[in-house]
Amino acid sequence: MGYPDPPPAAVSRRFSDGPVSVAAARRFVGSALDGAAPDLVDTARLLVSELVTNAVLHARTEVEVSVARLDGRVRVRVGDRRPGRGLVPQRCSPYAGTGQGLALVEQLASRYGADGGETGKTVWFELWHDGPPPPSSGWETTAPPPADRTVTLIDVPTALEASCRQHRHAMLRELTLAAGAGDLLGVDPEDLAAAGDVNSVVGAGMIAALENPVPQSGLRTLSLALSAGAVPALRALRRVLDLAEERAREERLLTLPALPRGHVFQEWLFDELVGQLTGDPPTAWTVIPREPEISSAELVPWDSGQLRAGRMPTIAADESNRIVAVNEAAADLLGWTPDDLVGRRLTTLIPEHLRGRHTAAFTSMLLTGRTRIVGRSVPLPALHRDGRLVPVRLYIQTQETAEGRTVFVAQLAPRATTFPDAPKTAGRVREAAVGDPGGDQAPDDPASGAGRAPDALGGMSPLDRLGLLAELGAQLNNTLDLTEGLQRAGRLLTRQLADWCAVDLFTPDARVDRVCVVHRDPRALLPGAYEGVLSELSEESRGPLARVLRGAGPLLLVDAPQPGQTESALDKEYVDLFRELGAGSAVVAPLRARRRIFGALTLARGADGRPFTQADLTLVADLVHGLALGVDNARLYQDTRSIAERLQRSLLPVLPEIAGLRLAARYAASSTTAQVGGDWYDSFVLPGGDTAVVIGDVTGHDLDAAIAMSQLRSMLRGIAVDRQEPPAEVLRRLDLANHSLHQEATATCVYGLLKEAAHGAWELTYSSAGHPPPLLTTHDGRARYLDGGAGVLLGLDPDLPRNTARHLLPPRSTLVLYTDGLVERRDEPLDDALERLRRHAADLAHEPLDTFCDELLIGLGADSTDDIAVLAVRPTPPAE
Numbered sequence: 001m002g003y004p005d006p007p008p009a010a011v012s013r014r015f016s017d018g019p020v021s022v023a024a025a026r027r028f029v030g031s032a033l034d035g036a037a038p039d040l041v042d043t044a045r046l047l048v049s050e051l052v053t054n055a056v057l058h059a060r061t062e063v064e065v066s067v068a069r070l071d072g073r074v075r076v077r078v079g080d081r082r083p084g085r086g087l088v089p090q091r092c093s094p095y096a097g098t099g100q101g102l103a104l105v106e107q108l109a110s111r112y113g114a115d116g117g118e119t120g121k122t123v124w125f126e127l128w129h130d131g132p133p134p135p136s137s138g139w140e141t142t143a144p145p146p147a148d149r150t151v152t153l154i155d156v157p158t159a160l161e162a163s164c165r166q167h168r169h170a171m172l173r174e175l176t177l178a179a180g181a182g183d184l185l186g187v188d189p190e191d192l193a194a195a196g197d198v199n200s201v202v203g204a205g206m207i208a209a210l211e212n213p214v215p216q217s218g219l220r221t222l223s224l225a226l227s228a229g230a231v232p233a234l235r236a237l238r239r240v241l242d243l244a245e246e247r248a249r250e251e252r253l254l255t256l257p258a259l260p261r262g263h264v265f266q267e268w269l270f271d272e273l274v275g276q277l278t279g280d281p282p283t284a285w286t287v288i289p290r291e292p293e294i295s296s297a298e299l300v301p302w303d304s305g306q307l308r309a310g311r312m313p314t315i316a317a318d319e320s321n322r323i324v325a326v327n328e329a330a331a332d333l334l335g336w337t338p339d340d341l342v343g344r345r346l347t348t349l350i351p352e353h354l355r356g357r358h359t360a361a362f363t364s365m366l367l368t369g370r371t372r373i374v375g376r377s378v379p380l381p382a383l384h385r386d387g388r389l390v391p392v393r394l395y396i397q398t399q400e401t402a403e404g405r406t407v408f409v410a411q412l413a414p415r416a417t418t419f420p421d422a423p424k425t426a427g428r429v430r431e432a433a434v435g436d437p438g439g440d441q442a443p444d445d446p447a448s449g450a451g452r453a454p455d456a457l458g459g460m461s462p463l464d465r466l467g468l469l470a471e472l473g474a475q476l477n478n479t480l481d482l483t484e485g486l487q488r489a490g491r492l493l494t495r496q497l498a499d500w501c502a503v504d505l506f507t508p509d510a511r512v513d514r515v516c517v518v519h520r521d522p523r524a525l526l527p528g529a530y531e532g533v534l535s536e537l538s539e540e541s542r543g544p545l546a547r548v549l550r551g552a553g554p555l556l557l558v559d560a561p562q563p564g565q566t567e568s569a570l571d572k573e574y575v576d577l578f579r580e581l582g583a584g585s586a587v588v589a590p591l592r593a594r595r596r597i598f599g600a601l602t603l604a605r606g607a608d609g610r611p612f613t614q615a616d617l618t619l620v621a622d623l624v625h626g627l628a629l630g631v632d633n634a635r636l637y638q639d640t641r642s643i644a645e646r647l648q649r650s651l652l653p654v655l656p657e658i659a660g661l662r663l664a665a666r667y668a669a670s671s672t673t674a675q676v677g678g679d680w681y682d683s684f685v686l687p688g689g690d691t692a693v694v695i696g697d698v699t700g701h702d703l704d705a706a707i708a709m710s711q712l713r714s715m716l717r718g719i720a721v722d723r724q725e726p727p728a729e730v731l732r733r734l735d736l737a738n739h740s741l742h743q744e745a746t747a748t749c750v751y752g753l754l755k756e757a758a759h760g761a762w763e764l765t766y767s768s769a770g771h772p773p774p775l776l777t778t779h780d781g782r783a784r785y786l787d788g789g790a791g792v793l794l795g796l797d798p799d800l801p802r803n804t805a806r807h808l809l810p811p812r813s814t815l816v817l818y819t820d821g822l823v824e825r826r827d828e829p830l831d832d833a834l835e836r837l838r839r840h841a842a843d844l845a846h847e848p849l850d851t852f853c854d855e856l857l858i859g860l861g862a863d864s865t866d867d868i869a870v871l872a873v874r875p876t877p878p879a880e
C-alpha cells in the first residue's frame with residue numbers, strides 16, 4: 001500500500017528527505033493556492049513548512065505534499081513512507097522554535113487529523129473562513145511501539161524535565177538539519193537516527209505520564225513503558241547529546257549548552273533508563289548528590305508577579321541579557337522607574353569599568369554552564385541613574401521556566417545589610433521536595449490538611465501545644481529577615497491552625513502595614529495582592545482590627561466582619577480582606593511587647609471548616625505572646641543594624657586627591673553576620689606633604705567593635721598629624737592611647753607614609769601591628785608581600801618595640817592594603833589564602849584601579865563571613 005489517495009482536484013509533488021525540501025514545499029503550496037485568500041495561503045505555507053520539517057527530522061524518508069481547493073476550503077496533506085514512526089505532539093511554548101508542526105496545526109487549522117497505513121502515514125489539515133468546523137480526528141495513526149519493561153522515575157522535577165526535554169529536542173533538530181546539509185559535526189549518522197527515534201519515544205512517554213495535574217511540590221513519580229531493546233538507542237542518544245554539548249560550547253550550534261542543573265538531570269535520567277532496563281533498581285532524583293550550584297531538587301518557578309511584589313530590591317534578566325522584570329524597591333535604589341528599566345540591557349546598571357567583565361562572564365556562563373557568582377553573595381557596585389556608584393551585595397539565582405527559558409534573578413542588598421545564605425524561594429521548594437515538615441505541602445495532598453478544617457486548638461495536648469510554641473519561635477529566630485520570618489511563621493500557623501492568617505504592624509509614622517498574608521493554599525493568593533501600607537488608625541475606626549490595635553483582644557469572631565455605618569478606610573480594607581479570602585470564623589489578637597502594642601495577628605478559618613471557639617483563645621494568646629517577642633526582637637535587631645549602617649557610612653573617609661598617585665578603597669560588610677564591624681581604612685595628607693595610608697581591624701563584628709574602631713581611627717589621625725613621626729612611633733603612641741581608654745581594644749593595623757621619589761616612583765615607609773602584610777603588584781604582573789615592619793597587635797603591650805620598613809613603589813604598580821576578611825576562610829591554611837590573593841592580584845595588574853578593587857571583592861569576597869576593607873594605591877607617571 002502506498003500513500004493514502006489524495007482528494008479530488010488535488011495537485012501533489014514528491015520531495016527528497018533533505019532540508020531543502022522545506023522551502024521547496026512551501027513554494028509549491030503557494031503556487032498551488034495562487035488566487036486563494038491571502039491569509040489562507042500564508043497559514044497553509046507556514047503549516048506545511050512545519051510538517052515537512054518534522055518529516056525531514058523524524059521520518060527521514062521521501063515526502064509527498066498534496067494540495068486541494070474545495071468550495072473555498074483548502075486541504076493539505078503531508079505524507080511520508082515510515083508508518084511505524086508515530087506522531088509525538090509536543091507541549092511546546094511560544095519560544096520553542098521551528099519543528100513543532102503538530103502544535104501549530106492544532107492552533108491554526110480549522111480541522112486536522114492523521115491517516116496511517118502499512119507503508120506510510122499522512123498528516124492533513126483544512127483551512128476555511130466561515131462556518132463551524134467539524135470535529136478533528138486527532139493524531140493517532142499507529143500503535144505504540146512494543147514495550148516489555150516499565151521504568152519508574154521517582155521524584156521527577158516536572159519543570160526541569162520539560163525544560164530538558166525541550167533542550168534535547170532543539171539539539172537533535174539542529175544536528176539533523178546540519179547533517180542534511182552535509183555537516184555531520186562529528187556525529188555518527190546511525191547514532192543520530194537512533195537518537196532521534198528513541199528521544200521521541202521517551203518524550204511521548206513523558207508527555208503521556210504527565211497528563212494528570214502536577215503536585216504543588218513539582219515532583220512526580222512517572223512510569224514509562226519501554227522495550228529492553230531500546231538500550232543501544234538510549235546509549236546512542238547519550239553519545240549524540242554529549243557531542244552536541246561539545247559543539248554548542250564551541251559555538252558551532254545555535255542552541256546553547258545545558259546549564260549545570262539540566263546537565264545533571266539529563267545524566268540521572270539516562271542512568272535510570274538504561275540501568276532499569278538492564279536490571280538495576282530505581283534511584284530517586286531527590287537523593288542523588290549534587291554540587292552547590294545544583295543544590296535545589298526542583299527549579300525555582302519563575303513568577304514575575306512575585307518579583308514585582310517583593311520588598312527586596314530585585315531585577316530579572318533573560319538569556320539575551322535584557323531586563324525582563326524589576327520591582328519598585330530596585331528601581332528606587334538605582335534612580336529609575338520599573339517601566340523605564342524593562343527592556344534595557346542589564347549593562348545599563350553596571351559601572352562602565354565592569355561591563356566588559358560582565359559581558360565576558362555572562363557569555364562564558366551560557367557556553368559552559370559554569371559561573372563564579374550565581375548562588376553566591378558578592379559585594380560589588382551598581383550604577384545609579386545619575387552616574388554615582390551604589391555599593392550592593394548581589395545574590396543571583398537561576399530560574400528556568402517549563403518552556404525551556406532561563407531567567408536570572410538578582411537581589412540587590414545595600415552593602416551594609418545582611419544577605420541570606422541561600423535564595424529563599426529555592427530553599428522553600430527544596431524543603432517541600434524532600435518532605436521537610438517546615439516546607440510547603442501540596443494543596444491536594446491529604447497530609448497537608450487542605451480542604452479540611454484544622455483541629456481545634458483547645459483539643460491539643462499540652463505536649464503538642466508546647467511543640468507548636470517552640471516551633472513558632474524557631475521559625476522567627478532562624479532568619480534575620482523579619483518578613484521571611486513572618487512568612488515562615490504564617491506557613492506553620494496555616495498548616496496547623498487556620499486556613500489563612502495576616503500580620504499587621506504599625507509603621508514609624510503610626511500607619512498600619514500589612515507585612516504578611518499567608519494562605520494554606522498558595523494558589524489562593526496573588527503575590528503581594530493583600531500586603532502593603534493600609535490606611536491610618538483614625539478615630540472613626542471601629543472594626544475588629546482597630547479595636548485590637550487599641551488594646552482589645554484576643555477577639556473571637558464567629559463570622560466574618562461586616563461593613564458598618566461609620567466604617568473607616570481601615571475598617572473597609574479589613575472587611576475586604578475577609579470577603580476576598582473567605583472566612584467563617586476568626587481570632588484577632590494584639591502583638592504586644594515592652595508594654596506597647598505594635599501590631600495584630602489574624603487567624604481565619606473557612607465557613608466549611610471547624611470554627612474557632614472560646615477554648616482556642618488561651619493558646620492563641622500564648623502564640624501571639626511568642627510571636628510578639630520574636631517580632632520585637634527582629635525589629636530591635638533591624639534598628640541596631642540601621643544605626644550601625646549609618647555609623648559605618650559616616651566613618652568611611654573621602655580619599656584625598658594626590659598628584660601622581662591614585663587611590664581607591666572598598667568596604668563590604670559580612671554577608672552573614674553584623675552590618676558593622678571593626679574594619680576601617682583611611683588616607684590623608686600630613687602638614688609636611690606626606691600621604692598617610694591606614695588599614696585596620698578591631699577584634700569583633702558588632703557595634704562595640706565599630707565604636708572602638710572609630711576611636712582608634714580618630715586617635716591615629718590626630719597623633720599622625722600632630723607628631724609627624726615614623727610609622728613605628730605613631731603606632732606606639734596609638735597603643736599607649738588605646739590603653740588609656742575605659743576598655744582598650746585589641747586590633748591590627750598598618751600605618752604607612754608615601755613620599756614621591758624620582759621617575760614616577762613613590763617611597764613607602766610603614767609599620768604593621770599584627771596585620772596581614774601589604775601586597776605589591778608590579779605592572780608586569782609580578783606580585784609579592786611586603787613582610788617588613790612587623791610588630792605585635794595593638795592592645796597587648798605598648799612597651800614592646802615596633803619596626804619601620806621602607807619599599808619603593810614602581811610607577812604603575814599597585815599596593816594593596818586589606819583586612820583578613822578578604823583572604824581568610826574556615827578550614828583553609830592562611831598560606832593558601834594569601835597565595836590565592838597574590839595570583840588574583842597579579843592577573844589584575846593591568847586593570848584600572850577601580851576595576852582592580854571591584855574584581856578583588858567579586859573574586860575573593862563572595863560569601864565572606866567577615867567584614868572586608870581594601871585600600872589600593874597606584875603611582876602614576878605625570879603623562880598619565
